[in-house]
Amino acid sequence: MTGMFASIAWRNLWRNPRRTLITLVVVAVGVWSILTFDVMLKAFGTSSRETSLRLLTGEAQIHAPGYLEDPSVARRMPTPGGSLLGALDSPLVDAWAPRVRVPAIVQSEYRTRSITLLGVSPARERTVSDMPAQVVAGRYLSSDTDPGIVIGQHLAEKLKTRIGKRLIILVQSSDGRLAETSFTIVGLFGGTQGAQDEYAFTSLRAAQGILGVGNDVSEISLFGADDANLDGVVSALKSAAPALDIQPWTTLSPMAYTIETFSQTYVGIWLMIMFVLMAIGIVNTQLMAVFERTREFGLLQALGMRPGLIVLQVTLESAMLIGIGILVGIVLMLLTVVPLLGGLDTGFLAQGMELIGMGQILYPRIDPAAAAGSCLVVWVLGIGAALWPARAAANVDPVVAMAEL
């Protein structure tokens, strides 16, 4: 029975190929834009998060209480030991790195700038941050006691200095004294201009030495082993070190979090707009089709076909039409996105992208479940919209209909 209706519906669709094709194009373009936007915006969101987290933030950070409000040398904590070290080395945590992080002044012969000085443990730093890999000239720090300094390429230009030259770093040491130390530049890093101007890296021991803080650190940055269970990791660390301030990235880097949430909302809004446009197209063409076929529906009813079956007949046509449109849309989306899976270089947008903390290369990922969800929503709502022309077809009075010429 349904098989018969389906084959009738299929034949009906192609009785007016031009009209059917127009509706197909409307649905296909709509679905294509929804799916492609979804993929691209998710890539934006992920890139923004990754760039931000792999810069220095990590997925979570541990500080002494008050450090986030006043990042001075006084807000420090001992190198992790005991239960905190146990929690950090547990399988819950994928990677962690200790840092000394204080405001500092850098001086060259010509210029003076405010920066943030980071004393890092190079081997551990590489596991939580992409900064070591962004060295574009010279080298990164080699060990925990490396006497050199790595600064941003752009900062080096501003300071009119280069690799091999000395810089003076001024910091307020733990006894309140202004400590001045000379460091030789061993490497320059690239990446976002903001980071280049903001950060300078020395080895952990060198920074601890000039600050006079022994083995104390300012910050621990870490990545959890399981993305989905970050809250669990944070609460495990909190119970291991109740006196310390432990925050996930969602509070440390609210901009990245907002962008990620925003892109999801944006896709939702886009889906709604596109759907309304598609629905107008579908309802309009289907209504036209139904009016043209008034005599046919009148005849069918006169032959004893019940209005319910006419609704079913017309709805089936719409379902097929929208379904094919969705399939075409998916194919179009794949044609657009698959060539970009290797990475989309947005260098031409670099400055604007940096402003919102994104990397230059986006890596789109197709999420089949999300795509299927969007398609299903479009299909079901599309069929819902098509009920209107279907009801119009069922409401035809056979006598009036057959009297028409």
Place this chain on the structure above:
Amino acid sequence: MRAGLTILMLLVLSAVPAMAAPAPDATSILRRVSENYRSSSSQATLAMTIHRPAWERRMQLKSWTRGEYDALVRFIAPAKDAGNATLKLGRETWVFNPRLNQVIKLPASMLSQSWMGSDFSYNDLARSNELVDQFNHRLLGAEQVRGRTVWTIEAKPKPGAPVVWGKVNVKVRDDYVVTEQVFFDQDMKPARRMQTDEIAPLGGRPYPVTMTMYPLDMPGQWTRVQTTAGQFNVSVPAWLLTLSNLQNPRQ
């Protein structure tokens, strides 16, 4: 007769070091320079001219110092700047702005900022002994300028010293007044030059009363400081170098 001989001997003996003086070593020359500037306290009136290619500004200020680390500087003219004051006690620095009527403690990060828009930083004002302590010195030569000996000394930073300069060339007149300092960058290119324009007796000692700083990477830009009046080793009352006097000046 015997007494006369002793006096003669003493004269001769005392003349010996005097005759040996023209060839002292570079480090002791700079140490003498530093001692020459130093005093237990001072009070001075200064004029500062900031020159830029497009404009020039002249300000007048009074300064008081006590020991090596404590100082108060107050601007007295023009009216726009009058009342701005900087107080340095030991390692801490405060600024007072009369329009805000507020005292702000300068964070360490501000110390290397330009002082009142000049070519001097807060740090420049504070760093006095660096040239003696952080550098190795070498006497390059001596020349006669208007009948006086002027030594040229090359100062290179000691290894690990917190100094950005590649070297500093200092010219010192034989009365231990610095006549010129040229700061070279680490490529040994001159980066800035401090020149003494006028030496005059001040408070009983020869003093560089007019000095000009030229940042050599900024052509047409300089800052000149003129000491118009000054006294050394005066008594500075205890209340003068205090936060309360910074905000509500009694003098």
